[in-house]
Amino acid sequence: MRRLLQVVAALVAAFVLAPIVVVVVASFSDGAVPQFPPRTWSLRWYAHAIGEAAFTDAAWNSAWLAVIATLLATPLALAAAFAIVRGRFPGRQALQAFLLAPLFVPAIVISLAILVAMARLGVRDVGLRLVGAHVLVTFPYLVRTIIASLTRFDLGLEEAARTLGAHPLRGFLLVTLPLIRPGVIAGMLFALIVSFDNVSVSLFLTSARTNTLPLAILNYVEYNFDPSVAAISTMLVAVSLAAALLIERAVGLRRVVGG
Amino acid sequence: MLSRPATFAMLAPVLLVLILLLVLPVGYLISFSVLARGTGPQTLGAFTMANYGRLFGDTYYLALFGRTLWLSALTTAIAALAGTCFAWFMWQSGRRWRGPLTILILSPLLISIVVTSYGWVVLLGRNGAINTALEALGLISAPLRLIHNDFGIVVGLVHVVIPFMVLCVLAALERIEAVLGEAAMTLGAQPWRVLWHVILPLAMPGVAAGTTIVFCLSLSAYVTPAVLGGSGPNFVTTMIYDLFITQYDWPFGAAVAAVLLATALAIVILYQRLLARLGAEA
Amino acid sequence: MAEVTLTGLTKHYGAARVVDAVSLSIASGEFITLLGPSGCGKTTTLRMIAGLAAPDAGRISLAGADVTGLPAHRRNIGMVFQSHALFPHMSVAENVAFGLRMRGLARGPRAERAQAALERVHLGAFGARLPAQLSGGQQQRVALARALVFDPHVLLLDEPFGALDRKLRELMQDELRDLTRRIGITAVFVTHDQEEAMILSDRVAVMNAGRIEQIDTPEAIFERPATRFVADFMGFGNIFDGHAANGTITAGGLCLRAAPPGPADGAVQVALRAERIALAAADTAGAENAAPGRITAATYHGTLTTYRMAPDNGGPELLVREASAGGTRFAPGARVVASWPAQAVRVLTG
Numbered sequence: 094m095r096r097l098l099q100v101v102a103a104l105v106a107a108f109v110l111a112p113i114v115v116v117v118v119a120s121f122s123d124g125a126v127p128q129f130p131p132r133t134w135s136l137r138w139y140a141h142a143i144g145e146a147a148f149t150d151a152a153w154n155s156a157w158l159a160v161i162a163t164l165l166a167t168p169l170a171l172a173a174a175f176a177i178v179r180g181r182f183p184g185r186q187a188l189q190a191f192l193l194a195p196l197f198v199p200a201i202v203i204s205l206a207i208l209v210a211m212a213r214l215g216v217r218d219v220g221l222r223l224v225g226a227h228v229l230v231t232f233p234y235l236v237r238t239i240i241a242s243l244t245r246f247d248l249g250l251e252e253a254a255r256t257l258g259a260h261p262l263r264g265f266l267l268v269t270l271p272l273i274r275p276g277v278i279a280g281m282l283f284a285l286i287v288s289f290d291n292v293s294v295s296l297f298l299t300s301a302r303t304n305t306l307p308l309a310i311l312n313y314v315e316y317n318f319d320p321s322v323a324a325i326s327t328m329l330v331a332v333s334l335a336a337a338l339l340i341e342r343a344v345g346l347r348r349v350v351g352g
Numbered sequence: 353m354l355s356r357p358a359t360f361a362m363l364a365p366v367l368l369v370l371i372l373l374l375v376l377p378v379g380y381l382i383s384f385s386v387l388a389r390g391t392g393p394q395t396l397g398a399f400t401m402a403n404y405g406r407l408f409g410d411t412y413y414l415a416l417f418g419r420t421l422w423l424s425a426l427t428t429a430i431a432a433l434a435g436t437c438f439a440w441f442m443w444q445s446g447r448r449w450r451g452p453l454t455i456l457i458l459s460p461l462l463i464s465i466v467v468t469s470y471g472w473v474v475l476l477g478r479n480g481a482i483n484t485a486l487e488a489l490g491l492i493s494a495p496l497r498l499i500h501n502d503f504g505i506v507v508g509l510v511h512v513v514i515p516f517m518v519l520c521v522l523a524a525l526e527r528i529e530a531v532l533g534e535a536a537m538t539l540g541a542q543p544w545r546v547l548w549h550v551i552l553p554l555a556m557p558g559v560a561a562g563t564t565i566v567f568c569l570s571l572s573a574y575v576t577p578a579v580l581g582g583s584g585p586n587f588v589t590t591m592i593y594d595l596f597i598t599q600y601d602w603p604f605g606a607a608v609a610a611v612l613l614a615t616a617l618a619i620v621i622l623y624q625r626l627l628a629r630l631g632a633e634a
Numbered sequence: 635m636a637e638v639t640l641t642g643l644t645k646h647y648g649a650a651r652v653v654d655a656v657s658l659s660i661a662s663g664e665f666i667t668l669l670g671p672s673g674c675g676k677t678t679t680l681r682m683i684a685g686l687a688a689p690d691a692g693r694i695s696l697a698g699a700d701v702t703g704l705p706a707h708r709r710n711i712g713m714v715f716q717s718h719a720l721f722p723h724m725s726v727a728e729n730v731a732f733g734l735r736m737r738g739l740a741r742g743p744r745a746e747r748a749q750a751a752l753e754r755v756h757l758g759a760f761g762a763r764l765p766a767q768l769s770g771g772q773q774q775r776v777a778l779a780r781a782l783v784f785d786p787h788v789l790l791l792d793e794p795f796g797a798l799d800r801k802l803r804e805l806m807q808d809e810l811r812d813l814t815r816r817i818g819i820t821a822v823f824v825t826h827d828q829e830e831a832m833i834l835s836d837r838v839a840v841m842n843a844g845r846i847e848q849i850d851t852p853e854a855i856f857e858r859p860a861t862r863f864v865a866d867f868m869g870f871g872n873i874f875d876g877h878a879a880n881g882t883i884t885a886g887g888l889c890l891r892a893a894p895p896g897p898a899d900g901a902v903q904v905a906l907r908a909e910r911i912a913l914a915a916a917d918t919a920g921a922e923n924a925a926p927g928r929i930t931a932a933t934y935h936g937t938l939t940t941y942r943m944a945p946d947n948g949g950p951e952l953l954v955r956e957a958s959a960g961g962t963r964f965a966p967g968a969r970v971v972a973s974w975p976a977q978a979v980r981v982l983t984g
Contacts, residue, residue: 102441105434106456109514112471113463115481119474127474129481169369172362180359190624192366195374197620199572201589202378202609205596209384210377225373232369252686253719255706256790257780258736264707267732271723290464293574293589297596307466311575314470323474326467333462337455346454350461350519 113330120323127320142321142328151309158220158305159288162227163235163281169228170235171277177236178243192236195229200293203229208297219303226294231284238283238349242276279343282336283350290333378613384606396603403607413591417611420588423502424570427509431566434510435517436559440551442518443525461515469579472508473499504580505587509570516569517562524558525551557627564623568616588612636695637662637820638683638788643692645678652678654844655692660788660822665814667823667831670841671867676824679841680790683822685709697787707736712781713790716797718773720765726752726776727761733784751783752776754813771802778810782819789814789821795830807833828868832856840864860983862903870980871908871953878902883981886949891922896981903982908955910978913941913963913970921973925952929968934958943972 119127123135142148177189195203207226216222246269254264292307299308306325314322340346354362385404388397407413442453460468475481476498483495498504532550541549577587585591588608595605638660645653653675660666668676681687683694685706693702701709712733720729731748739747752758755775765773774794781789791810795803811834814821825831831838832852839849840863848860859865865873876885881898883890896902917926927945939962941954952972956963964970 098437098441098444101434101437105438105514108434109457109460109511112468112475112511113459114471115475116467116471126479129474169366173366176354176359176362179354180356180362181354182356182359188363191370194370197568197616198374198378199589199609199612199616201572201574201592202381202613203374205592205605205609206377206381207373209602210380213380228369229373232366247717247719249715249717249719250721252684252706253713253715253721254732255686256684256709256711256713257733258707258710258784259732260707261705263736268721272721286462290462290466292464292466293572296574296593307464310464310466310470311579314473314579322470326464326470329467330463333464334455334459337458337462341451341455346458347519347522350458350515 116323116326117330120320120327122320122323124320126318127323138320139324139328141319142324145321147304147309147313148306148321148325151304151306154303155289155306158223158227159285161224162231162288163284165224166228166232166235166284167277167281170232170239170280174236174239174243178240189240193233196233200230200291201296204294204297219298219300222298223295223303223305226298227288227291230291230294231288234283234287234349235277235280238276238280238344239273241348242273242344246273275343276348279340279349282340282343283346286333286336290329381606382610382613384603385610387603389601389603403604404611406604407607407611413608416585416591417588419502419586420571423505423509423587424567427506427513427570428563428567430506430510431513431517432559432563435514435562435566436521436555438514439518439521439525439558440555442522457518458515460511465512465575468511469508469575472504472511472580476504476507499580501582502586505577508576508580509573512573512576513566513569516565517559520562520565521555521558524555524561528554560626561623564619564626568619568623571612571619572616636660637664637697638822639693639695640679640683641693641695643679643682643694644690645675645682645687646690652844653682653689656841656844656846657692658839658846658849660820662820663818665811665821665823665834665836667825667835667838668841669825669828669831669838669867671826674841675844676826676841677792680792680822680824683788684711684713684790710784710786711788711790712784712786714774714777714781714792714794716793718765718777720773720776720780722765724764725761726757726763726765726768729765729776730761730780730783732780737784747783748779751779754782755779755809770798771806774798774806775809778813782813782817787820789819791821791823793825794823796825803830810834828856840867842867858980859905862905862982865905865980865982869908870905871955872906872911872950873982874904874906874950876902876904878981883979887945887947888925888949888952889923890979891976892979892981893922893976894981905980905982906952906974907978907980908940908953911952911954911956911972911974913943913954913956913972915964915968915970917971922976923979924971924973926969926971927952929964929966929970931966932962932964934962939963943970945972 115129119129119131120138121134121136122128122131123133123137124131173192177185177192203226207222211222211225250268250272251264254268255261259267290307292311295305295308299305304312310322310325337346340349384396386399386401388400388402390397438457442450442457445453473480478495480498482498486492487495528551572589573587574589574593577590578593581587581590585594589612592605592608592612595601595608636659640656640658643653643656644651656679668679670676678687682689685701685704689702693700695701696709696711721732724732727745727748730751731744734744734747749758749761752761755778757772757775757779760768760772765776768776777794795806798806807830823834835852837849838852838855840847840855842863848855848864855864856868859868859870862873874885874888876883876890878897878899881895883892883896883902883904885904890904892904925945925947927943929941930944930951931942933940937958938955939958941964943952943954945952954972
């Protein structure tokens with residue numbers, strides 16, 4: 094019985110890791126197509142990928158997009174989480190569900206909606222459209238993490254600060270913020286990954302000149318099947334795993350992702 | 353506690369952003385669905401319900417919705433089985449293994465879906481690792497068709513959604529006191545009976561939550577059917593893309609999007625109801 | 635001069651009136667305890683003094699100034715919380731200096747005064763540590779030092795020893811009493827533990843259902859409770875509804891003489907302290923009150939042994955508590971005579 098469970102778990106783990114391991118190993122192929130395992134090994138597709146402007150430009154776009162969206166979404170999420178945890182008002186539960194709504198609305202619908210609405214308003218700027226969409230998709234994760242941090246925070250500490258003569262705002266800055274900081278930073282890291290990796294929400298919003306990295310990869314593999322995509326992918330895997338380790342260290346991944 | 357005005361002041365910016373970026377745009381998008389297609393591309397005509405009539409009257413579109421629901425259900429069932437087993441394994445494994453196992457099972461979520469989809473192509477494609485290996489072993493004479501069909505979609509979708517299933521079930525399992533299982537064993541129950549009579553019923557809320565989330569996510573997936581599915585519209589989301597980008601039929605595309613959104617939201621609301629009921633019982 | 639004055643303080647939570655027109659005047663340097671069961675409104679009263687809860691009606695004045703509308707951070711009070719509420723990300727010294735920092739004191743004098751405050755609670759060598767590296771008792775002392783370092787008008791303590799074990803609790807009680815007496819600070823202490831209240835306080839205010847039932851010295855509260863609630867809370871053990879006629883009180887089959895005697899006629903409530911009742915195997919001549927009966931239950935508690943006795947004349951059973959002397963003296967069914975002085979019988983007014 095126990096043995097059976099271990100076998101099933103091992104199969105699930107193998108299934109989860111399979112496409113990732115394959116990409117990483119195939120990225121070291123020397124030939125014109127990714128091979129698993131490679132017949133001859135080489136780093137040349139890394140050089141090719143880094144030299145490919147379609148990738149590097151898009152990577153910069155994605156990085157900027159992720160940073161800006163996260164920086165915009167974080168203060169919004171802080172304020173919202175604070176109001177949800179500390180405020181007493183009717184419909185708190187419903188409001189909390191509403192704040193997480195971008196998670197439940199199909200990303201393709203969000204992307205289309207922002208496309209048509211911005212077109213209606215005459216906004217043609219690709220960056221603006223993308224930032225709007227990415228604030229929406231990163232926001233729920235930040236709210237969730239910060240709510241979790243604030244809920245675990247001992248209110249008595251803020252009260253103690255007040256009885257010691259601290260203005261509530263000063264108490265927040267000196268006591269509350271430092272103590273929820275790991276949670277906020279973990280949420281921000283996760284938001285960066287979510288934004289950087291997201292495809293569906295950008296689907297209708299990029300242009301020929303301004304692209305995000307995941308969409309650039311998607312476009313590239315439509316016409317090319319060389320291992321440079323595997324090389325790019327491996328770099329993405331490395332970044333994601335590094336961020337995941339940091340988050341796990343700081344507050345635990347599961348508190349950020351929810352479930 | 354915050355005062356009412358302070359609470360409102362802190363919520364106002366968020367609500368404004370959500371209304372401006374989500375509620376109004378989605379409403380605007382859906383408003384297209386009750387307009388006729390205009391004379392030129394991207395021009396719109398008069399009010400009509402014809403788009404919905406077409407969607408619900410044509411067996412082609414109904415069949416596509418049916419396919420999407422069926423593949424999502426299949427994905428959900430597989431993910432529920434595999435995810436529950438894995439969550440159970442995680443629950444029983446020691447504290448030291450929790451971190452690595454968490455990162456492992458969440459990796460599909462942390463790594464861009466573009467990367468993993470590409471990985472499936474390299475692994476399952478016509479000249480992919482699996483076919484090459486099977487041919488080298490002499491087990492097959494012609495490559496198996498493992499992607500660009502429904503099998504490919506389901507494999508890709510299960511991979512994408514399994515983290516959510518595991519998280520939901522694990523959360524439910526962690527609310528169970530380990531002592532319950534021990535208590536059942538002291539009462540003379542064999543391990544599999546403990547599983548059947550004690551652990552599974554208590555894990556059920558997590559499985560239920562997981563299935564609803566996973567089903568909703570599967571329905572809304574775009575990249576997986578686009579990369580791993582057969583050619584042509586093979587899923588509701590890819591059809592929406594096709595309608596907007598290739599056919600410029602915004603009104604009909606908006607109607608399909610509206611129905612997809614309604615289905616997803618209905619599932620989420622049912623899920624919230626279910627959670628509330630389970631919460632009330634617990 | 636009154637350091638703290640509460641006038642008609644009232645607070646509702648929803649429809650429930652948790653503090654009901656509490657008025658109290660605390661003299662400078664006085665140690666007052668708000669004593670009562672959980673939910674009696676004692677903590678809410680303390681939080682209103684601190685400014686952490688806003689009263690619905692009534693006034694609060696500190697050191698002669700009305701502070702009713704003043705937020706907590708401008709009241710100059712020191713407060714010790716049950717959870718210690720030490721800032722986990724600051725060192726012990728930073729915790730203690732926090733109040734001085736809020737008052738704009740420069741870094742140098744701040745550190746000096748914090749160090750002096752830590753030495754006052756015997757933790758002079760612990761300033762560089764984090765709170766998590768201290769024991770529960772040490773944390774509580776840090777909390778005390780932190781609340782006292784800026785010379786507040788009044789020290790508020792909300793069940794500060796609730797989380798400590800019995801031995802440590804007694805030690806901390808002694809330290810707190812010595813410290814507050816030595817620096818002569820006004821203190822309001824909240825607890826549900828009557829023994830703790832007795833040990834620490836100049837005066838005790840017993841609270842019930844949002845009201846102060848009785849306020850007096852520990853001795854007076856303990857020996858001469860005014861109301862049924864106070865007598866019960868002080869552990870009298872025997873409280874009877876009785877009837878007074880011609881200066882004698884009858885309750886069931888018991889005939890009670892009280893000193894002071896109480897009203898001459900009418901319905902009365904009497905309390906009889908269980909420890910003041912003596913049990914004997916044979917009749918004891920000359921007792922002010924005596925009743926023969928039969929033991930119905932005997933329970934050995936260690937230091938004490940309690941007996942229940944059914945009087946022969948009927949009426950309520952008597953609870954008797956006596957110091958254990960080598961074990962249980964009477965088994966259930968044994969015939970005994972209970973006797974007690976008139977002084978042990980207290981006629982209640984409410």
